[in-house]
Amino acid sequence: xxxxxxxxxxxKDLHIEFDTPDGTVKAVNGINxxxxxxxxxxxxxxxxxxxxxxxxxxxxLLAENAxxxxxxxxxxxxxxxxxxxxxxxxxxxRIAMVFQDxxxxxxxxxxxxxxxxxxxxxxxxxxxxxxxxxxxxQMLDRVAIPDADRRLKQFPHELSGGMRQRVMIALxxxxxxxxxxADEPTTALDVTIQAEILDILLDLQRERGMAVxxxxxxxxxxxxxxxxxxxxxxxxxxxxxxxxxxxxxxxHPYTLSLLKATPRAAQDTTEQSNEALxxxxxxxxxxRMPPQGCxxxxxCACANSECSQENPKLEPLDDAPERLKACFxxxxxxxxxxxxxxxx
Amino acid sequence: MAASETILDVxxxxxxxxLGGGLFSRRSTVRAVENVSFSLSxxxxxxxxxxxxxxxxxxxxxxLRLVPITKGSVxxxxxxxADLSDSEVRKxxxNMQMVFQDxxxxxxxxxxxxxxxxxxxxxxxxxxxREERAEKVRETMDAIxxxxxxxxxxxxxxSGGQAQRIGIARALIVEPTLLVADExxxxxxxxxxxxxxxxxxxIKSQRSLSLLFISHDLSVVQHVSDHLxxxxxxxVMEVGPAAQIYAxxxxxxTRALLSAVPTIDFSGTKPQRTxxxxxxxxxxxxxxxxxxxxxxxxxxxxxxxxxxxxxxIEGRDVACHFPG
Numbered sequence: 173x174x175x176x177x178x179x180x181x182x183x184k185d186l187h188i189e190f191d192t193p194d195g196t197v198k199a200v201n202g203i204n205x206x207x208x209x210x211x212x213x214x215x216x217x218x219x220x221x222x223x224x225x226x227x228x229x230x231x232x233l234l235a236e237n238a239x240x241x242x243x244x245x246x247x248x249x250x251x252x253x254x255x256x257x258x259x260x261x262x263x264x265x266r267i268a269m270v271f272q273d274x275x276x277x278x279x280x281x282x283x284x285x286x287x288x289x290x291x292x293x294x295x296x297x298x299x300x301x302x303x304x305x306x307x308x309x310q311m312l313d314r315v316a317i318p319d320a321d322r323r324l325k326q327f328p329h330e331l332s333g334g335m336r337q338r339v340m341i342a343l344x345x346x347x348x349x350x351x352x353x354a355d356e357p358t359t360a361l362d363v364t365i366q367a368e369i370l371d372i373l374l375d376l377q378r379e380r381g382m383a384v385x386x387x388x389x390x391x392x393x394x395x396x397x398x399x400x401x402x403x404x405x406x407x408x409x410x411x412x413x414x415x416x417x418x419x420x421x422x423x424h425p426y427t428l429s430l431l432k433a434t435p436r437a438a439q440d441t442t443e444q445s446n447e448a449l450x451x452x453x454x455x456x457x458x459x460r461m462p463p464q465g466c467x468x469x470x471x472c473a474c475a476n477s478e479c480s481q482e483n484p485k486l487e488p489l490d491d492a493p494e495r496l497k498a499c500f501x502x503x504x505x506x507x508x509x510x511x512x513x514x515x516x
Numbered sequence: 517m518a519a520s521e522t523i524l525d526v527x528x529x530x531x532x533x534x535l536g537g538g539l540f541s542r543r544s545t546v547r548a549v550e551n552v553s554f555s556l557s558x559x560x561x562x563x564x565x566x567x568x569x570x571x572x573x574x575x576x577x578x579x580l581r582l583v584p585i586t587k588g589s590v591x592x593x594x595x596x597x598a599d600l601s602d603s604e605v606r607k608x609x610x611n612m613q614m615v616f617q618d619x620x621x622x623x624x625x626x627x628x629x630x631x632x633x634x635x636x637x638x639x640x641x642x643x644x645x646r647e648e649r650a651e652k653v654r655e656t657m658d659a660i661x662x663x664x665x666x667x668x669x670x671x672x673x674x675s676g677g678q679a680q681r682i683g684i685a686r687a688l689i690v691e692p693t694l695l696v697a698d699e700x701x702x703x704x705x706x707x708x709x710x711x712x713x714x715x716x717x718x719i720k721s722q723r724s725l726s727l728l729f730i731s732h733d734l735s736v737v738q739h740v741s742d743h744l745x746x747x748x749x750x751x752v753m754e755v756g757p758a759a760q761i762y763a764x765x766x767x768x769x770t771r772a773l774l775s776a777v778p779t780i781d782f783s784g785t786k787p788q789r790t791x792x793x794x795x796x797x798x799x800x801x802x803x804x805x806x807x808x809x810x811x812x813x814x815x816x817x818x819x820x821x822x823x824x825x826x827x828x829i830e831g832r833d834v835a836c837h838f839p840g
Binding site: 210218220261332333334335362363364365367368370371389390391393394395397399416420429430431433434435436448449451452455471 | 566567675677705706707708709710711713714717732733734735736738740772773775776777779780781782789791792793795817
């Protein structure tokens with residue numbers, strides 16, 4: 173690799189815990205992620221892997237019962253301990269977020285216009301209302317909402333799910349953010365609408381050179397739109413690297429298991445479809461009592477005694493320094509596949 | 517495959533719902549399912565796919581007569597369910613069971629696993645002794661991969677995947693010939709989803725069960741299906757062998773739907789995505805022509821005036837004036 177690039181945003185040894193009546197939930201356990209300018213970074217993982225919470229933390233959006241340690245560095249600030257007063261000019265302005273459910277993230281009592289203009293003028297105080305309105309119409313046009321002028325006057329319930337999500341994206345991009353965090357933005361939508369929204373999102377990303385963090389459980393979506401991917405399991409990073417490398421040559425048994433558990437809609441209809449999927453045995457660990465070793469060890473087909481003793485660190489691969497994995501086993505993808513097929 | 521026994525034969529099935537008619541609302545009719553025909557043989561899986569609002573769940577529910585049938589027939593094991601009284605249909609439900617989308621919400625939180633799984637026996641096997649019931653529950657739990665010592669636990673103690681197993685056990689205990697699964701894995705994570713899909717495949721082959729599978733996830737559907745039925749606004753767009761439709765869709769809607777599925781494919785040979793514009797039209801409108809004409813990239817004037825009938829093309833039935 174050439175000279176190391178400086179990341180736009182860096183998550184350093186981030187820990188997130190939630191205090192609950194049943195004990196402390198260790199949702200995120202020491203993750204390190206660098207986000208670079210202009211990249212589309214996929215964050216994949218199953219429910220409870222901490223994929224959303226890690227990014228909610230960067231914008232100070234964690235629930236009241238959360239406590240954090242570590243740092244999220246952005247433009248010489250540590251976002252984790254920035255007072256709200258100083259965080260507000262950043263979030264929604266330089267770092268914006270789109271959530272999964274557009275109905276609950278839009279205010280049902282306010283028109284699209286009111287919500288969009290508010291988002292603009294809160295950050296650009298000297299902008300006149302007509303100018304703000306003009307900018308909103310442009311933005312709605314940009315996300316392919318026909319008849320933007322009329323749509324502005326409508327309430328969220330008058331829009332379809334796909335329309336609402338487009339409004340959310342328009343809202344998030346109004347202030348030209350450097351980073352867009354998209355948390356499962358298309359999960360609630362039909363594939364046809366999803367495809368359209370992903371296209372729009374990618375066009376806008378290229379046009380503005382913005383960095384996008386795309387949080388999803390859908391490996392297919394990651395393969396189609398992301399350049400790099402972080403695979404999360406039980407509050408930790410299992411594997412990080414360029415999407416194509418990670419998906420075609422997975423080195424962490426969890427990544428490989430996940431890929432083998434995913435039904436593929438491939439062109440190759442004849443051979444693929446009736447082959448049994450790899451079912452990862454068991455269930456993710458209880459994050460109130462995470463195992464002391466590797467969190468995937470109880471379900472891993474490749475684990476040995478070492479794995480249950482100690483939690484492996486995320487380290488660069490010997491043969492590919494731009495890729496990282498947290499696993500003691502040093503097998504190739506083919507050897508791991510073999511182990512998966514034969515069980516532990 | 518040899519000519520196999522037809523379990524389910526649906527013909528010209530329509531389900532309409534009347535809306536409104538109150539003081540301030542205009543009366544209208546939602547045409548949820550329009551003239552749908554298909555059949556399903558023993559031991560085979562037919563999947564119904566389509567966007568939200570396409571009528572796939574309504575169609576499945578109509579097959580079980582959980583919603584009133586407006587027109588047409590549903591022949592299960594040689595008997596037309598549309599002609600039967602409610603109490604007669606209830607008796608036939610032993611042969612047709614359903615698995616629901618939300619595994620936790622579909623189980624009563626106040627009942628133990630044993631009570632939940634054995635409940636259908638009250639209706640369909642009421643003559644069994646207590647021991648026979650317990651034995652049947654044990655057998656079914658075992659077949660589904662639930663440990664017998666779980667039988668006194670409550671649903672909230674289970675993860676989504678295990679709760680879905682309980683739902684499947686409840687459906688299977690009366691030994692149905694037809695299992696209707698409405699989005700059975702959509703609420704589950706990938707690793708758990710694979711467990712449940714493999715389980716469904718196993719029980720299907722062991723019991724030569726026929727499966728009617730509803731899903732919006734076209735990758736999952738491709739994995740499980742023998743036959744595929746593509747629904748748009750309640751109309752069949754294409755129906756036939758799943759492998760052939762996936763390999764070479766003939767209806768432009770099927771093509772658009774399949775090309776929109778995100779795939780893990782770095783070979784660069786992925787077919788060009790057909791972009792659809794606009795959204796599903798209102799289901800209250802009666803279509804003179806093809807219901808997909810307003811969004812179809814290949815639409816011609818004839819499409820909006822004349823309804824295409826299903827005709828055989830390349831080994832499956834397609835409703836389109838300009839297939840291919």
